Amino acid sequence: MAADALVALDHVDKWFGDLHVLKDVNLAVRRGEVVVVIGPSGSGKSTLCRAINRLETIDSGSISLDGRPLPQEGKALAELRSDVGMVFQSFNLFAHKTVLENVTLGPMKVRRTGRQEAEQRAMELLRRVGVDSQAGKYPAQLSGGQQQRVAIARALAMDPKVMLFDEPTSALDPEMIKEVLDVMVDLAQRGMTMIVVTHEMGFARTAADRVLFMSDGAVVEESTPDEFFSNPRTDRARDFLGKILKH
Amino acid sequence: MDDLLAERDLVLQAFWLTIQLAVLSGLCSLAFGTVLAAMRVGPISVLRGAATTYVTLVRNTPLLLMFIFVFVAAPNIGWFVGTPFLVKGVIAVSVYTSAFVCEAVRSGVNAVPLGQAEAARAIGLTFGQTMTSVVLPQAFRAVVPPMASVLIAMTKNTSIAAVFGLAELTFRMRYFANNSADDTTIFLTFALLYVVLVELISAGAIGLERRWRAAR
Ligand SMILES: Nc1ncnc2c1ncn2[C@@H]1O[C@H](COP(=O)(O)OP(=O)(O)OP(=O)(O)O)[C@@H](O)[C@H]1O
Numbered sequence: 001m002a003a004d005a006l007v008a009l010d011h012v013d014k015w016f017g018d019l020h021v022l023k024d025v026n027l028a029v030r031r032g033e034v035v036v037v038i039g040p041s042g043s044g045k046s047t048l049c050r051a052i053n054r055l056e057t058i059d060s061g062s063i064s065l066d067g068r069p070l071p072q073e074g075k076a077l078a079e080l081r082s083d084v085g086m087v088f089q090s091f092n093l094f095a096h097k098t099v100l101e102n103v104t105l106g107p108m109k110v111r112r113t114g115r116q117e118a119e120q121r122a123m124e125l126l127r128r129v130g131v132d133s134q135a136g137k138y139p140a141q142l143s144g145g146q147q148q149r150v151a152i153a154r155a156l157a158m159d160p161k162v163m164l165f166d167e168p169t170s171a172l173d174p175e176m177i178k179e180v181l182d183v184m185v186d187l188a189q190r191g192m193t194m195i196v197v198t199h200e201m202g203f204a205r206t207a208a209d210r211v212l213f214m215s216d217g218a219v220v221e222e223s224t225p226d227e228f229f230s231n232p233r234t235d236r237a238r239d240f241l242g243k244i245l246k247h
Numbered sequence: 248m249d250d251l252l253a254e255r256d257l258v259l260q261a262f263w264l265t266i267q268l269a270v271l272s273g274l275c276s277l278a279f280g281t282v283l284a285a286m287r288v289g290p291i292s293v294l295r296g297a298a299t300t301y302v303t304l305v306r307n308t309p310l311l312l313m314f315i316f317v318f319v320a321a322p323n324i325g326w327f328v329g330t331p332f333l334v335k336g337v338i339a340v341s342v343y344t345s346a347f348v349c350e351a352v353r354s355g356v357n358a359v360p361l362g363q364a365e366a367a368r369a370i371g372l373t374f375g376q377t378m379t380s381v382v383l384p385q386a387f388r389a390v391v392p393p394m395a396s397v398l399i400a401m402t403k404n405t406s407i408a409a410v411f412g413l414a415e416l417t418f419r420m421r422y423f424a425n426n427s428a429d430d431t432t433i434f435l436t437f438a439l440l441y442v443v444l445v446e447l448i449s450a451g452a453i454g455l456e457r458r459w460r461a462a463r
């Protein structure tokens with residue numbers, strides 16, 4: 001199973017001090033697959049995401065990307081990270097750079113792309129996510145939804161093999177959630193491999209191939225979106241869905 | 248006043264030397280202090296330890312001691328023999344001031360949200376690139392006022408060079424004061440020259456703050 005997997009986690013464990021935050025997590029994500037990770041607060045979803053590009057180290061087990069285990073700190077790790085796009089809940093756009101500069105920084109510094117080519121490609125991506133008219137502005141001058149779309153363009157500019165999304169819409173006002181989800185659905189339809197932490201069931205139903213339900217650091221349920229939302233197998237998943245559906 | 252006018256070349260030379268000391272020391276301190284700050288927040292524990300020790304040592308040592316070391320003690324053990332006085336003065340002031348620059352930059356680095364560095368690393372920038380392209384530019388923007396204070400203190404600290412034979416402003420002031428009865432005018436004149444320098448730094452700081460406000 002791991003042979004054709006783009007992202008493979010094998011018996012991954014992680015502790016924060018005494019807290020066991022990832023418990024024997026196994027996961028294989030195929031090329032082009034969209035996996036949605038769902039679960040209560042503190043269940044380890046962010047940690048799982050961050051472990052995949054080694055923003056968090058793990059204590060045991062292994063993680064590999066495209067057949068290669070994650071390297072230790074250093075140049076090789078930076079190189080691996082450039083192949084993994086990451087979109088954060090709080091956008092994290094570079095505050096001192098314009099929208100355009102945010103998108104060209106990675107290609108120019110990491111891939112050594114020339115400025116002209118990088119800017120041309122950046123404008124294409126910004127157009128694709130619908131914020132090309134904001135290219136000269138600073139992040140603080142944009143709405144949350146616009147900022148998150150720029151963040152997606154910034155990640156795409158590296159031509160990543162896989163995109164990680166950690167609750168990309170949960171810091172957004174309701175009217176902006178859709179514009180970001182639309183971009184993500186489009187991305188999924190173009191065949192991008194995606195791991196998405198989100199509670200947006202609409203997105204999961206439209207775009208996801210698989211839903212993982214995490215609880216207390218363990219993956220306790222794994223199924224198709226339809227199956228998961230209409231007929232959860234575990235009590236914990238049923239309990240959780242009951243809570244988020246009530247709101 | 249007449250003395251000053253008659254020998255205004257001496258005054259101007261002294262002013263020019265003070266400017267040289269301040270500008271060269273300022274540039275060296277900013278560069279070295281920034282490197283120290285990067286070492287202090289970096290992942291390599293040996294460098295972190297070295298930079299921390301440097302800052303502790305230097306910050307808790309009087310500047311006069313630094314001058315005595317560079318001008319008197321070091322030549323005795325074969326260092327800086329024949330080095331021009333100006334260079335020695337710049338070394339003494341920079342060694343001292345860079346510790347303060349380091350702390351100012353470090354407080355700026357701490358003010359930059361962690362997510363900025365994480366986003367930089369996530370697109371594949373190395374630690375060095377993350378610092379130079381993302382963290383430090385924002386850190387500098389956050390510490391313009393305290394950095395101006397450090398540079399203003401440094402400008403005034405260059406006066407210690409007078410004791411070691413550099414004919415800068417304070418040196419010249421003592422020269423004129425010793426040879427004239429009009430101490431008050433002489434004092435005011437030289438004080439004013441320092442004020443001019445310090446005001447230039449303040450104005451520069453205000454200008455930078457204004458320019459960078461849009462981007463924050
Ligand atoms: N740097 C850290 N140090 C110590 N504990 C941490 C750290 N980061 C996260 N934790 C803890 O690890 C557990 C898992 O955190 P994680 O952020 O992965 O959860 P999550 O599922 O993403 O939750 P949320 O839905 O609130 O984002 C939580 O109990 C959290 O308090």
Ligand SMILES: [Mg+2]
Pocket residue numbers: 045046047166167
């Ligand atoms: Mg989280």
